[in-house]
Amino acid sequence: xxxxxxxxxxxxxLVLTGIMLFPVYWMVNVSFTRPRDMRKAPPxxxxxxxxxxxxxxxxxxxxxxxxxxxxxxxxxxxxxxxISAPAAYALAKLAPRGGGVLSFLLLMAQMIPGxxxxxxxxxxxxxxxxxxxxxxxxxxxxxxxxxxxxLIFTAFMRAIPDELLQAAKTDGAGVLRIFWSVVMPVSRNxxxxxxxxxxxxxxxDFVYASTLDSGxxxxxxxxxxxxxxxxNNQEWNAVMATAVVASLPATVLLIIAQRYVAAGVISGAVxx
Amino acid sequence: MSQRTRAxxxxxxxxxxxxxxxxxxxxxxxxxARSEQWAAWAFLVPVAVYLLAFFAYPxxxxxxxxxxxxxVRSFVHGGAKFTGLGNYAKILKDPAFVPALTxxxxxxxxxxxxxxxxxxxxxxxxxxxFPLSATLRALFLVPWLLPLIVSASTWSWVLNTDSGVANxxxxxxxxxxxxxxxxxxxxxxxxxxxxxxxxxxxxxxxLHSGLQSIPGQLYEAAQIDGAGGWQxxxxxxxxxxxxVSAITLLLGLVYTLKVFDIIWxxxxxxxxGSSATLATWSYQxxxxxxxxxxxxxxxxxxxxxxxxSAAGLVYIRVQKRQYQP
Numbered sequence: 001x002x003x004x005x006x007x008x009x010x011x012x013x014l015v016l017t018g019i020m021l022f023p024v025y026w027m028v029n030v031s032f033t034r035p036r037d038m039r040k041a042p043p044x045x046x047x048x049x050x051x052x053x054x055x056x057x058x059x060x061x062x063x064x065x066x067x068x069x070x071x072x073x074x075x076x077x078x079x080x081x082x083i084s085a086p087a088a089y090a091l092a093k094l095a096p097r098g099g100g101v102l103s104f105l106l107l108m109a110q111m112i113p114g115x116x117x118x119x120x121x122x123x124x125x126x127x128x129x130x131x132x133x134x135x136x137x138x139x140x141x142x143x144x145x146x147x148x149x150x151l152i153f154t155a156f157m158r159a160i161p162d163e164l165l166q167a168a169k170t171d172g173a174g175v176l177r178i179f180w181s182v183v184m185p186v187s188r189n190x191x192x193x194x195x196x197x198x199x200x201x202x203x204x205d206f207v208y209a210s211t212l213d214s215g216x217x218x219x220x221x222x223x224x225x226x227x228x229x230x231x232n233n234q235e236w237n238a239v240m241a242t243a244v245v246a247s248l249p250a251t252v253l254l255i256i257a258q259r260y261v262a263a264g265v266i267s268g269a270v271x272x
Numbered sequence: 273m274s275q276r277t278r279a280x281x282x283x284x285x286x287x288x289x290x291x292x293x294x295x296x297x298x299x300x301x302x303x304x305a306r307s308e309q310w311a312a313w314a315f316l317v318p319v320a321v322y323l324l325a326f327f328a329y330p331x332x333x334x335x336x337x338x339x340x341x342x343x344v345r346s347f348v349h350g351g352a353k354f355t356g357l358g359n360y361a362k363i364l365k366d367p368a369f370v371p372a373l374t375x376x377x378x379x380x381x382x383x384x385x386x387x388x389x390x391x392x393x394x395x396x397x398x399x400x401x402f403p404l405s406a407t408l409r410a411l412f413l414v415p416w417l418l419p420l421i422v423s424a425s426t427w428s429w430v431l432n433t434d435s436g437v438a439n440x441x442x443x444x445x446x447x448x449x450x451x452x453x454x455x456x457x458x459x460x461x462x463x464x465x466x467x468x469x470x471x472x473x474x475x476x477x478x479l480h481s482g483l484q485s486i487p488g489q490l491y492e493a494a495q496i497d498g499a500g501g502w503q504x505x506x507x508x509x510x511x512x513x514x515x516v517s518a519i520t521l522l523l524g525l526v527y528t529l530k531v532f533d534i535i536w537x538x539x540x541x542x543x544x545g546s547s548a549t550l551a552t553w554s555y556q557x558x559x560x561x562x563x564x565x566x567x568x569x570x571x572x573x574x575x576x577x578x579x580x581s582a583a584g585l586v587y588i589r590v591q592k593r594q595y596q597p
Contacts, residue, residue, distance in 0.1 A: 006402040006403060007403070009397075009402040009405075010402055010403045010404050010405075012397075013397070013398070013402070013404065013405065013408045014404070014408065016394070016397075016408075017408045017411050017412065020411075020412055020415070020469075020472070021411060021414060021415075023415075023423070023426050023427060023430055023469065024414055024415070024418070024426070026426065026429075026430055026437055027422070027426040027429075030429060038435060039434065039435040040435075042440050042443075042444065043435070043437055043440050082318070083318050083319050083322050084319065086315040086316075086318060086319075087315060087316050087318065087319035089315055090312040090313070090315035090316045091316075094308060094311065094312035094315065095312065096309060096312035096313055096315075096316055097309060099312075099316075102316065102319070102320065102323075104588070105323060105327075106319075106323070107584075107588055108581065108584060108585075108588075109323065109327050110584075111526050111580050111581055111583070111584035112327070112331070112530075112577060112580065112581075113529070113530030113532070113551060113573070113576050113577065113580055114530065114532065115530075115532050115551055115554055115555050115573060116330075116331070116334055116554070116570075116573040116574070116576065116577055117327070117330050117331075119330075119333075119334055119337065119554075119558055119566070119569065119570055119573055120329065120330025120331060120332070120333040120334045120337075121326075121330050122558075122559075123330075123333045123334075123337060123347070123566075124329060124330065124333055126347070126348065139326060140326075142326075143326050143327065146319070146322065150319065175308075175311040175315075179315070200417065203419065204418075204419035204420060204421070206419070206420060206421050206533045206537070207532060207533060210559075211559060222419060222421045225421050225422070225425060226421060226537065229425055229428070229537075236429055239425060239429075240425075240426070240429065243421075243422040243425055243426060246419055246421070246422050247418050247419065247422050250414070250417035250418050250419065251414075251417075253417060254410065254413060254414065254417055
């Protein structure tokens with residue numbers, strides 16, 4: 001491409017990205033808008049003369065929700081990795097009988113609509129008294145990530161050279177030892193990739209939160225936003241400020257995780 | 273499509289030709305000794321128990337719910353009457369059924385058509401590197417990574433009839449305000465627009481990675497033969513991208529069928545059911561009313577499962593065929 005042509009392409013790409021990300025910009029802009037400018041026509045295109053009141057409301061109202069989301073996210077990560085890494089090791093390296101069927105079931109599990117799972121969970125949790133608990137939400141949210149995590153881990157662990165495992169075996173290490181001291185350290189990048197996605201999905205979950213934790217103290221930030229929309233239609237700056245804060249994990253993921261998501265590419269499972 | 277579903281429902285992106293699933297074409301390791309089989313299953317027990325407890329059991333409960341006449345009382349204390357397929361008969365006769373089914377189909381097909389076309393156009397545009405191309409392509413992922421509640425509430429405000437920025441822009445070019453979320457005419461269009469926006473990144477990323485595997489020499493040869501850009505697209509890119517396109521569309525189909533969050537947050541399926549799909553209707557029946565109808569809600573949900581699994585099976589078949597020699 002000639003330099004002029006590629007410059008033109010960059011310009012077009014900038015415009016396209018701008019159009020695509022306009023709603024995101026608008027969210028940020030509205031989060032700074034003063035309530036009396038909120039219904040102005042035409043609207044303020046830039047957050048000049050804005051206010052931080054929206055963010056003050058977030059600090060005032062939403063901190064408990066953010067805390068819950070953080071706990072649920074971290075719990076989901078721990079549970080997801082604990083369940084899926086050993087399974088993936090077996091599927092990738094130990095050739096278990098029935099492994100193919102299990103993989104098929106995991107693929108199909110990804111196809112089940114969340115609201116249907118939520119209804120089943122609701123019925124079960126009601127009997128077990130697990131509604132409105134952080135633990136219950138962690139388990140439900142992990143179902144979003146576990147099938148995906150097994151696929152990622154399996155692909156990654158397949159790429160570990162058999163010679164490495166054979167060498168450990170020759171040195172007298174048992175299967176468990178090999179898994180813990182060889183396979184897991186080598187799979188660090190897959191662990192990070194799985195953890196990031198599991199966290200983000202748990203953090204973003206709305207379906208399980210709204211069915212299983214709609215009341216009580218275990219409500220996550222997605223419900224914080226949802227109730228904001230329902231309750232105060234006037235203060236959209238607060239709603240959008242909460243939305244901005246709730247988007248931070250995604251932003252961080254995009255910035256720091258690109259490398260790790262790229263690490264997943266090596267396993268052939270995820271591409272940036 | 274959306275994800276997340278479960279944002280979640282955000283599909284993993286596979287590099288074509290290197291499948292992550294169980295169907296990769298590689299030689300099976302020789303079966304090991306019996307003790308190793310035991311060890312292998314020891315590692316699989318947690319996930320197997322997990323699948324039974326947290327996938328099979330909720331699904332079973334859902335089927336059971338749909339076959340009984342549940343009230344709030346019997347939901348808590350048990351003793352609901354077995355009614356066989358009564359709930360299914362009830363929902364099929366319900367005047368809300370045909371609109372919900374139609375909306376599901378329209379929502380899915382229109383979303384897929386636009387997401388795929390726009391995603392493909394962008395993938396072709398980004399196919400060859402130019403200054404900033406990698407960074408800008410990464411920025412396109414933002415809508416895909418945002419929590420759905422964030423995207424949905426942002427779109428709700430953008431499309432607000434009185435003070436949304438969409439109508440402000442339309443007004444400046446002389447078009448009268450549109451009642452996006454508040455009129456039955458536009459509500460489905462509005463949620464489709466938001467859903468397309470969320471689904472474009474997925475299509476862009478997968479199709480872009482598919483384009484990278486088309487050998488550059490093909491284009492050079494075509495250029496020497498005097499083929500223009502348009503001809504190159506239709507004669508080289510489009511046919512060679514067919515396998516990846518099929519996978520993208522099928523995964524998109526599965527994930528769009530179950531979209532719930534966006535519609536529920538933006539319109540709750542309204543006004544008067546004008547944007548209700550099977551997913552939102554099912555939720556509405558079970559959780560959206562003061563008097564929950566768990567049985568019919570579960571029945572609608574099970575119909576949705578049948579549709580999603582049918583699409584899912586086709587996807588797995590196609591994927592298997594493509595990646596196995």
